[in-house]
Amino acid sequence: MSREDKHGPHATTQLALVLALTRCAPLRLSAMMMNRGVTLAQLEERIILIATITVRSRNQRRERTRRKREQALGSAAR
Numbered sequence: 734m735s736r737e738d739k740h741g742p743h744a745t746t747q748l749a750l751v752l753a754l755t756r757c758a759p760l761r762l763s764a765m766m767m768n769r770g771v772t773l774a775q776l777e778e779r780i781i782l783i784a785t786i787t788v789r790s791r792n793q794r795r796e797r798t799r800r801k802r803e804q805a806l807g808s809a810a811r
Contacts, residue, residue, distance in 0.1 A: 766776050 763776055
């Protein structure tokens with residue numbers, strides 16, 4: 734409600750839509766996958782695989798950023 738005062742009623746409606754969609758997305762995904770013959774166990778395996786890939790990618794980006802920062806600091810110290 735504090736958003737409504739600052740940004741108007743449209744912001745509150747948008748926030749409500751985002752919350753509703755975010756909360757129902759896993760249910761919609763599992764229903765869609767089950768209609769395609771994917772079991773809940775298989776869906777769980779896929780979710781874990783996607784999470785693992787995402788974490789690896791994020792860690793690689795963080796490592797690249799850290800190395801660039803260390804190189805920049807090393808260059809500045811000389």
